[in-house]
Amino acid sequence: MSNRRTFAIISHPDAGKTTLTEKLLLQGGAIHLAGEVKARGAARRARSDWMKIEQQRGISVTSSVMTFERAFDDLGSVTFNLLDTPGHEDFSEDTYRTLTAVDSAVMVIDAAKGIEPQTRKLFEVCRLRSVPIITFVNKVDREGRPVFELLDEIADMLALDVSPQMYPVGMGGEFAGILDFASGEVVVPEGPSREYHGKRVADFDLPEEIAENVELAQIGYPEFDLEAYRNGDLTPVYFGSALKNFGVTELIEAIARYAPPPRPQPAGEEQVTPDHDEVTGFIFKVQANMDPNHRDRIAFMRQVSGTFKRGMKLTPSGLGKPIAIHSPILFFAQDREIADTAEAGDIIGIPNHGTLRVGDTLSEKDKVRFTGLPNFAPEILRRVQLKDPTKTKQLRKALDDLSEEGVIQVFYPEIGANHIVGVVGQLQLDVLISRLSAEYKVEAALEASPFATARWIKGDDKALAEFESFNRANLARDRDGDLVFMAKSPWDVNYQVEKNPELTFSATKER
Numbered sequence: 001m002s003n004r005r006t007f008a009i010i011s012h013p014d015a016g017k018t019t020l021t022e023k024l025l026l027q028g029g030a031i032h033l034a035g036e037v038k039a040r041g042a043a044r045r046a047r048s049d050w051m052k053i054e055q056q057r058g059i060s061v062t063s064s065v066m067t068f069e070r071a072f073d074d075l076g077s078v079t080f081n082l083l084d085t086p087g088h089e090d091f092s093e094d095t096y097r098t099l100t101a102v103d104s105a106v107m108v109i110d111a112a113k114g115i116e117p118q119t120r121k122l123f124e125v126c127r128l129r130s131v132p133i134i135t136f137v138n139k140v141d142r143e144g145r146p147v148f149e150l151l152d153e154i155a156d157m158l159a160l161d162v163s164p165q166m167y168p169v170g171m172g173g174e175f176a177g178i179l180d181f182a183s184g185e186v187v188v189p190e191g192p193s194r195e196y197h198g199k200r201v202a203d204f205d206l207p208e209e210i211a212e213n214v215e216l217a218q219i220g221y222p223e224f225d226l227e228a229y230r231n232g233d234l235t236p237v238y239f240g241s242a243l244k245n246f247g248v249t250e251l252i253e254a255i256a257r258y259a260p261p262p263r264p265q266p267a268g269e270e271q272v273t274p275d276h277d278e279v280t281g282f283i284f285k286v287q288a289n290m291d292p293n294h295r296d297r298i299a300f301m302r303q304v305s306g307t308f309k310r311g312m313k314l315t316p317s318g319l320g321k322p323i324a325i326h327s328p329i330l331f332f333a334q335d336r337e338i339a340d341t342a343e344a345g346d347i348i349g350i351p352n353h354g355t356l357r358v359g360d361t362l363s364e365k366d367k368v369r370f371t372g373l374p375n376f377a378p379e380i381l382r383r384v385q386l387k388d389p390t391k392t393k394q395l396r397k398a399l400d401d402l403s404e405e406g407v408i409q410v411f412y413p414e415i416g417a418n419h420i421v422g423v424v425g426q427l428q429l430d431v432l433i434s435r436l437s438a439e440y441k442v443e444a445a446l447e448a449s450p451f452a453t454a455r456w457i458k459g460d461d462k463a464l465a466e467f468e469s470f471n472r473a474n475l476a477r478d479r480d481g482d483l484v485f486m487a488k489s490p491w492d493v494n495y496q497v498e499k500n501p502e503l504t505f506s507a508t509k510e511r
């Protein structure tokens with residue numbers, strides 16, 4: 001079985017994702033942080049400038065890949081690929097897409113707050129793809145809500161079976177440790193209070209009231225069932241404190257033991273399994289302009305099958321001719337010996353000049369096309385207003401680039417000169433304006449557009465031509481030149497759907 005575990009952390013802002021990530025990397029031997037890879041000179045400066053924007057905004061705009069390793073007596077060495085999802089309330093397609101590249105997720109919940117809106121949204125995205133979830137109830141070093149209340153809330157709000165694997169012995173000031181059901185031992189805090197280290201105690205005297213609750217937690221909830229977890233129907237629940245580095249070891253161990261190894265990926269009617277004999281993968285993220293002078297970009301490929309070797313030729317879908325991957329960024333590549341290969345489940349950063357786009361499949365034989373990496377219909381549409389009219393060319397280039405990267409979607413109306421940008425969340429618009437200015441020296445503003453949403457239209461040529469002749473004012477082309485109906489309201493969409501049964505109106509577009 002593969003020793004790769006490729007996962008993401010989903011949480012509401014402030015639940016402790018960053019702190020937990022740090023602790024995971026500390027406990028495992030962290031190998032590379034994506035942002036540090038090959039950033040030299042100008043590239044490094046550009047990157048840190050961009051990170052300044054992120055800091056000013058108090059958000060993390062770019063996702064990255066973090067890899068760490070741990071050895072277990074019985075499992076051997078396990079490699080963990082943690083894909084970071086931007087943790088802002090207002091999430092973007094980037095977040096959705098990152099979740100298409102993982103095999104499982106850890107859901108971090110603040111013990112005092114329970115399920116919050118962002119946790120819930122991200123959970124729903126995971127559910128769409130039956131991504132299995134391990135729950136980590138964080139901040140038990142502080143006063144939190146009663147354990148049963150939290151467990152029941154997870155079960156009710158997410159319609160998911162919960163199976164506690166631990167029980168916190170007190171919370172906040174009363175916090176005395178965590179009883180681990182698997183071993184029957186209590187892990188008690190040890191060492192200076194800022195940074196506990198867990199010590200396992202076999203004959204810990206449980207206070208009577210807690211002993212009763214522990215029994216209730218064990219008999220009142222479903223037992224852990226690997227298959228139910230892997231189907232996304234049950235979540236094992238762990239408790240801990242990321243800040244105090246408590247319960248993190250148990251969490252890592254749970255991911256190693258239970259989280260699924262690389263899963264097969266759908267490609268139309270077929271499934272490509274990790275043991276498929278050629279290298280295949282798909283691009284789930286493109287990060288551009290790490291160096292503004294070179295307009296270089298890194299496409300992040302989730303490897304689905306095969307053993308990748310440096311210098312290998314892969315054919316991107318849609319391009320038709322192979323490209324040689326001479327300088328891949330292999331995030332787990334700690335020592336030079338293994339730096340040249342990657343396995344299913346790994347992420348490979350591929351430097352390129354705009355050839356590779358989100359949703360592309362890469363493969364050796366150019367026979368596979370992965371499906372299920374959609375563009376989502378934008379929910380916010382804005383007209384781009386250029387402050388300096390001589391910069392139309394730069395603007396078009398920038399919008400094309402940024403839409404390739406998946407930051408925004410761009411639509412070019414059939415009538416009129418104003419470009420329209422579409423996003424799933426407000427944050428993307430802020431990112432757009434600041435990147436236009438910082439990276440392309442284009443000052444622009446956004447103004448209201450008459451449109452509320454968009455639908456990709458398909459049909460035979462005759463039907464399309466007829467539709468076009470009547471609806472030109474509401475039609476646009478996307479970056480690929482595909483026809484899009486710009487709707488003023490959901491009602492508008494329904495009306496056209498009913499009126500044009502020979503056409504399909506789609507809210508997502510798969511490349």
Ligand code: GDP
Nearest residue numbers: 013014015016017018019138139142241242243
């Ligand atoms: P993120 O927004 O989910 O990435 O959350 P952060 O990791 O930045 O944490 C948000 C705040 O909660 C910070 O002030 C952390 O120090 C604090 N925090 C994180 N984990 C814990 C924990 O286990 N216990 C306590 N008391 N505070 C925590």
